[in-house]
Amino acid sequence: MPAAPHLSPTDLAERLSGIHPELAILGPSELAGRHPGEHPDNFAGGVMAQPGSSEAAAALVRWCAENNVAIVPQGGLTGLVGGNVSHAGEVILSSSRLNRILVVHADEMTVEVEAGVALEALQQAVAPHGLTTGIDLGSRGTATIGGMVSTNAGGILAFRNGVMRHQVLGLEAILPWGEIYSDMTRVVKVSAGPDLKHLFIGGEGAFGFVTRVVLKLEPIRPHRATAFIGVSDATAALSVIRHFRSQPTVTLEGAEMMWPRYIRDHAKLKSFDLSWLEDDAAALLIEVSGETVEQATGVLEEGLETLWEAVGLKGGVIAQSLDQARKFWDIREDSGFYYADIPDAPSFDISVPPTGLDTYVAGLHARLRAIDPTYDAYVYGHIADGNLHLTLIKRGPLPKAELLAVEDAIYSGVQEAGGSFSAEHGVGFEKRHGYESNVSRQKQALARTIKQAIDQKGIFNPGKVPFA
Amino acid sequence: MPAAPHLSPTDLAERLSGIHPELAILGPSELAGRHPGEHPDNFAGGVMAQPGSSEAAAALVRWCAENNVAIVPQGGLTGLVGGNVSHAGEVILSSSRLNRILVVHADEMTVEVEAGVALEALQQAVAPHGLTTGIDLGSRGTATIGGMVSTNAGGILAFRNGVMRHQVLGLEAILPWGEIYSDMTRVVKVSAGPDLKHLFIGGEGAFGFVTRVVLKLEPIRPHRATAFIGVSDATAALSVIRHFRSQPTVTLEGAEMMWPRYIRDHAKLKSFDLSWLEDDAAALLIEVSGETVEQATGVLEEGLETLWEAVGLKGGVIAQSLDQARKFWDIREDSGFYYADIPDAPSFDISVPPTGLDTYVAGLHARLRAIDPTYDAYVYGHIADGNLHLTLIKRGPLPKAELLAVEDAIYSGVQEAGGSFSAEHGVGFEKRHGYESNVSRQKQALARTIKQAIDQKGIFNPGKVPFA
Structure with missing residues (x-):
């Protein structure tokens, strides 16, 4: 961390004004009314610099380096691991005006x-x-x-x-x-x-x-066909995926799996008809593109017919309109639906080689129940590349010791299986425990060495990965 | 560069023997009879360590770090830019026994x-x-x-x-x-x-x-069809490539272009029939895979028929057997054929966005002739990704000043066009001029900073990129 500049956000905003004509500066009062995105503390720094050009961004960084003021880069504020959280004395460097x-x-x-x-x-x-x-x-x-x-x-x-x-x-x-x-x-x-x-x-x-x-x-491949399919497990889902990936006349555009509790709770909330889905089955959203909507739909229908017995599908429905397809996708993509009931529930994002998914999920439920017999998790994700999103079905924040135990249960076996404790959300500062306990000592040390060599003053995003 | 250990290769080999049971050491006498690969000085160091395990490799590196002895990593010795050249006092670290x-x-x-x-x-x-x-x-x-x-x-x-x-x-x-x-x-x-x-x-x-x-x-896509096609320029070749990439029932497996002088000189040397190729045309090797050889061949034939007039193809021939297809590929892949006539001819490896290839090649010939009106180049390469291999048709080595002028002629406009002065061969030490004159000052400095931070003693491959 750089030496604290002992400047209040208001004073800092004033100092920054005028260092470059293409640099807009917002102070605490301007930021007060804005939505901070996925983390409530994203705007806690109280000062935002919005360069309108690369040169303006460079001028801001130069000024911060000379004055030992830390910088927190921000984009669309959709990050889920606290990577954009700022503190008093830091300058938020936003890309919002670099939008050409x-x-x-x-x-x-x-x-x-x-x-x-x-x-x-x-x-x-x-x-x-x-x-x-x-x-x-x-x-x-x-x-x-x-x-x-x-x-x-x-x-x-x-x-x-x-x-x-x-x-x-x-x-x-x-x-x-x-x-x-x-x-x-x-x-x-x-x-x-x-x-x-x-x-x-x-x-x-x-x-x-x-x-x-x-x-x-x-x-662009605009001609799509979309289905929801019931599957008993990830192995069945992977068979479906393999089938459609090997069809030369369609391209697989999506394969998203939702384990039983996720699909049922979300469908109930949205009054989404699940009468096609057998009890206890998980749901797989499949989308393919082809030469025309009809041709893509035909390949999808034929494929599911072929797979029905062989894979043991547990029901299925093909979207009859673009609007219906959008509703299918909404069940997958509006994945924050559960936060109304369980605010601040701990959530995770891991990947394992897809063939290891069933073993991982079975073990996960057992490990969570070993911590607390009432524990369960929402499980869903990008099944074809082995990326699962996981949310503990419990209001947060958890006491620290319990959170660490849950994290260890989530991450257990992931590295050994050839996966990653963080698949696509990053580390920020919220996944520090996962980083420190799952990334090799050598890699952590090497990352720190490079960070210190490049950012000698620790200007950029201090307190976050790689924790230099 | 580490402090010179003042050990002769023989003494160094002796010191290294026995530091790990899975580490074989070859001294100057054992290396004397071996082929050094693409660069005559690859074995000039005279000492080679061949670890049989990662642990043995680690032990060797640890010993070298403690004793300030530099290490030159070597693999199959097919590198074309001197990246494996070793000097007396350095240890070659070969992967030859890490072959599981x-x-x-x-x-x-x-x-x-x-x-x-x-x-x-x-x-x-x-x-x-x-x-x-x-x-x-x-x-x-x-x-x-x-x-x-x-x-x-x-x-x-x-x-x-x-x-x-x-x-x-x-x-x-x-x-x-x-x-x-x-x-x-x-x-x-x-x-x-x-x-x-x-x-x-x-x-x-x-x-x-x-x-x-x-x-x-x-x-594996084993069912292939292969053709040689005459094209007037890269623009025509890209039209052919675009056609076959957009056919859903075949997969493009190769698209290799040889400009006129290359295809004619090589065909002459190998007595390869070029009667199908119109005068002044370049040659494009196209290979597709499909469900069966017959189906792939059918799509290739139909495609060429469709393209014939539209693109203005300058002749073509489809391989009638696997053996004939192999002969087509040999004309492209045995690209060192010219070195018998022009030993040590300077060769290069650049990439530009494919749509810029014709402009680049036309400019190149003009720039080379501006240096010497007799200059010409063999031009060939992986056309679909914009990667050209270029060899000056002149026995080397050139006097240094002339070589630098040729390099500048080769690299001229490449970065500005969005390409790279080195596409796939690397920098080693032979492309140092290209690196220093085409890579931004900031990138060079950053690479040096990271090199110095990670390899503080300069143990690994000194004298080569990033020239720390």
């Missing part, structure tokens, strides 16, 4: 964007070219490209296209001493020395502030 | 291998599971997985599957102080703090020695 789509290279299927562009805004901007992003996620309306880079976001297409890291061809970032790091490459083949952009991708704002990104794009 | 395929996770389509496994050996080992690697390249017989990781290899499938960085799920490496960095994750979704394995991928041995790798695999 710079160049669409339609023939190349690439785009250059500023970091503050929201995912859905980008999708809408490239749609007239017949293109879309190779990555998609539920919070597309607010999540920004810069934030998605910083957390190495995954989402619903990662089983096919990889994660954000695999979609980024180039980027520009502001280094902790205020220089602009520019590497706006638009090709996939680059072996020009160590590829340092991968420090910023998934770096959670510890190494700099991402200002621009070059992303790969892919053709 | 550890676990094939067939259901997951992943494999855990040691770094010294050759690409083709891996392909053969996973073939019985119906699987193959998502990356392939001409030197598959000798190039090792560890070397391919260290140079972020690309090859012929990168347009579809990305480069080595996109195929690696996890890895293990020995850090410069001799500890084992283990991150053998098998999932694509990992946001567990900064993903430091990307320092080792493409790090060219500057940050540690890769010992184990987890790679993604993909289904």
